[in-house]
Amino acid sequence: MTGTTPSSADEIDALFRGAIRSGQLGDGERLPTVRQTARDFSVAQATAAKAYKSLERDGLIVTRTAAGTRVAPGASRAPQAVIEHARALAEASEGALVTLEDTIAILRAVWRTEAT
Amino acid sequence: MTGTTPSSADEIDALFRGAIRSGQLGDGERLPTVRQTARDFSVAQATAAKAYKSLERDGLIVTRTAAGTRVAPGASRAPQAVIEHARALAEASEGALVTLEDTIAILRAVWRTEAT
DNA sequence: AATCTTGTGCTACTTTTACAGCACAATGCT
DNA sequence: AGCATTGTGCTGTAAAAGTAGCACAAGATT
Numbered sequence: 271m272t273g274t275t276p277s278s279a280d281e282i283d284a285l286f287r288g289a290i291r292s293g294q295l296g297d298g299e300r301l302p303t304v305r306q307t308a309r310d311f312s313v314a315q316a317t318a319a320k321a322y323k324s325l326e327r328d329g330l331i332v333t334r335t336a337a338g339t340r341v342a343p344g345a346s347r348a349p350q351a352v353i354e355h356a357r358a359l360a361e362a363s364e365g366a367l368v369t370l371e372d373t374i375a376i377l378r379a380v381w382r383t384e385a386t
Numbered sequence: 387m388t389g390t391t392p393s394s395a396d397e398i399d400a401l402f403r404g405a406i407r408s409g410q411l412g413d414g415e416r417l418p419t420v421r422q423t424a425r426d427f428s429v430a431q432a433t434a435a436k437a438y439k440s441l442e443r444d445g446l447i448v449t450r451t452a453a454g455t456r457v458a459p460g461a462s463r464a465p466q467a468v469i470e471h472a473r474a475l476a477e478a479s480e481g482a483l484v485t486l487e488d489t490i491a492i493l494r495a496v497w498r499t500e501a502t
Numbered sequence: 503a504a505t506c507t508t509g510t511g512c513t514a515c516t517t518t519t520a521c522a523g524c525a526c527a528a529t530g531c532t
Numbered sequence: 533a534g535c536a537t538t539g540t541g542c543t544g545t546a547a548a549a550g551t552a553g554c555a556c557a558a559g560a561t562t
Binding site for chain 1: 549550551552553557558559560561
């Protein structure tokens with residue numbers, strides 16, 4: 271496990287966003303309750319709620335007040351090619367002992383040069 | 387241009403870290419002064435200095451007090467394979483209209499599953 | 503209908519982070 | 533030697549983010 275425990279709303283947002291866009295959390299699947307997520311990551315409820323709000327704004331999840339939160343139907347999973355390239359990058363980096371944070375920084379750097 | 391202007395010490399850190407590890411900033415090459423970086427990104431000097439400190443702790447840069455800051459000799463650039471995979475991922479994502487932030491979230495997600 | 507679940511929305515407090523601005527020490531340059 | 537450059541370290545202040553705890557509304561469950 272390389273993953274550090276998320277400790278801010280943005281990090282919790284990114285965690286679920288990644289799980290959804292990578293297909294680890296499928297269409298219609300249920301997320302933990304806000305309270306549960308807050309407990310899981312040892313943050314305040316307001317912090318977890320903020321993350322969920324942001325995911326909902328982006329249409330990744332749907333909340334129905336007493337029925338919990340679920341992955342929004344359709345349009346959630348990223349194209350397979352992207353996921354496969356991400357997997358390939360992860361493998362290459364780990365094999366070369368490049369940290370996740372460094373890998374992300376490199377990705378940001380090359381993104382700039384290819385940008386439209 | 388997808389790149390947003392960094393607005394915190396961590397983001398400035400990541401910006402230079404990415405430039406160095408991707409080879410955009412070569413061995414021995416000089417970085418802007420702390421004051422200049424602060425101006426460039428409209429942050430306080432202390433914020434820019436903090437980012438430089440963090441890079442120095444990680445051995446990515448070398449500072450000599452009145453001679454400025456330079457990329458540390460050796461061991462800066464990541465293996466070519468990593469850079470190429472990063473480039474491939476960037477292209478795939480942009481082609482599929484997946485944002486940088488989403489791409490990073492996906493990378494984090496798959497990283498967890500491959501981790502040692 | 504009564505009750506439990508769940509997301510939301512407060513309030514007041516604490517912690518973290520950034521800010522502005524300056525002074526200092528080390529070093530390069532002339 | 534004298535001056536400019538540059539990283540560092542301070543002060544006090546302000547803004548942003550998180551915390552704890554609770555109350556409420558919408559809806560599910562029994």
